[in-house]
Amino acid sequence: MKRYIQAWNKASLIKRIVIGVVIGLALALVVPSWSAIGILGDVFVGALRAVAPLLVFTLVTNALSKQQEGKKSNMKTIVVLYLFGTFAAALVAVIASFMFPTTLTLANAATDIAPPSGLAEVARNLLLNIVENPVSAISNGNYIGILAWASLFGMAMRKASQQSKDLLETVADVTSSVVAWVINLAPFGILGLVFKSISDQGIEALLGYGQLVLIIVATNLFVALVTNPIIGFLMMRKNPYPLVLKTLRTSGVTAFFTRSSAANIPVNLQLSEELGLDPDTYNISIPLGATINMGGAAITITILTLAAVHTLGIPVDFGTALLLSLVAALSAAGASGVTGGSLLLIPVACSLFGISGDISAQVIGVGFIIGLIQDPCETALNSSTDVLYTAYAEQSAWKKN
Template structure:
């Protein structure tokens, strides 16, 4: 039994995840009523979501309390990349929607869902999350609040005794080890998630919205395989695709199935460590990226809003399209790091064209139908880009300073 476990662990995690994916698909087609298999997926995502807030809190606090004066991080560059990438993604979606206009078959609205009333409300929510109770922030996975309080406590502990700092570091290491154990179970979790998706939703329900899915996924693929490599090349001045593909493979795959940027934070932390990145930087940039780096969300908001406009026969001029790009980028930064977070911001974008809220909520209903694919691809793009932008900021800095880098 021990030999079998050793052999299993010696197989790369990505290969084990692919095996789980294939097995989950086969089981869903052969025994779709085997609900205990689906439970594996729920347990895996639940465990990641449970441990991620604690991991972020102690990692950030430990990094700051032992931070030495004079040590520099790349947070300014990373935040700039997050905002630039999200804006470009929104622009790509707007241009693609003009090139390939789509009309929707509207469905019943998303009952019981209350979208924000405007950009001001989105930003107000973000600011209120900053000052949220620290215990409440941990319990509710409010990463803006978690980051804020981790920064406060980390800075407050800088002048504490070495023994106190060591306790924080030991707790951080223990939580990190627990995360590694959970991630090692990813193949079984992915198997359950794939089984649940195919057994309950099926592929047939997506066929009637095929054009919309192709447009959404096409925009996200363009950003992942064209826009991001261009930004990476500008930063590192060499072939960007090895790094881009590594981030997509090791972060994007798990994010695709968990459909939660928040749940994928531990995976991204591990990937940053494997890449040899500065822990002082990525312990802050990764959880921050799960909140504000939302290129995939900007694409979803723009495409669905313009699809609603085309469906209602609303003429959209270039000026309004530019405003939509900016609006979708700003709104996307307020999208929750959980499944379906961007869909609640579609009515906000629709209001730009004077589309009534009841029609906008029907578009949200369409979004939930295609969400099996849309939200998975969106999260994969968002989460993998968190690592990519963190990596290229460090590579660009090393290149300017003439330093060698561990990153391939």
């Protein structure tokens, strides 16, 4: 037994996750009534979501407290990449929707969750989240608020004594160690997540929306394997695919199964360290990316909105499509501040075409049905590009030495 445990521990995390996925799928198909297995997934994601806010706060505060005045930083470049990448993903989704128009069967699939009425409400939610009580922000997983308060505390800590800074660094290191222990349990957690998803919803729920699912998956893959590498080549002036594939393999796979950019922050921080990136940068850019870098969300919002447009026979010109890309990008960046994520931002985009709230709510319902595939793909793209764009900025051929 000891030999098997040693072999298990020596295997890479990805190999162990694959084993967990296979076992979870097999159990879901053979013994779907064993609902207790799904508790493994709930415990794993719960543990990650519980410790991730504290990790973000301590890392960002610690990184900013040590940052020297006048020191060069890549953060401006990274933020521009986050915003541009999200807009580019939305634009690709518009093109895909026009190339392969899809219609929906709209009935009574509406949810009872109230979506925001427009971009003004999204902006209002974001501003209110920024000024939320810092203790409440950490306990509620409000990453906008966590980033805002961590930035203020970090800048204030620059004038603190060295002993205080050393204590803060120790707290950040201890929190990182706890997170590393939780991540090692990922294969068992993902086993439970796969079992619960398949046994609860089944594959049959997706068959009625096969073309829609295929377009969403294909668009996410295109952005990950074509659009992002093009951006990388333009930035680094060298082959970006080794970096692209590594981020997808390490960050994208775990994010696909955890279905949470926030829960995947620890994985991205560890990957950034493995890539030799500047910790003063990635300790800030990774939590920030989990908040505003939402290319996958922009794809979901755009494709589902245009599916509703095609269903209702509404004509769309190029200018409106371009505006949709911008609105989807802005809405996606605000998704983390709205309960329910990207799906609840669909009515904002639908309002461009005069689509009623009732119809928009039905489109949200369709989104929940295909969420078994849509949500993991969206999260994998969102999370993996957090590290990818951070690496692009650091290795950019444009960067002045």
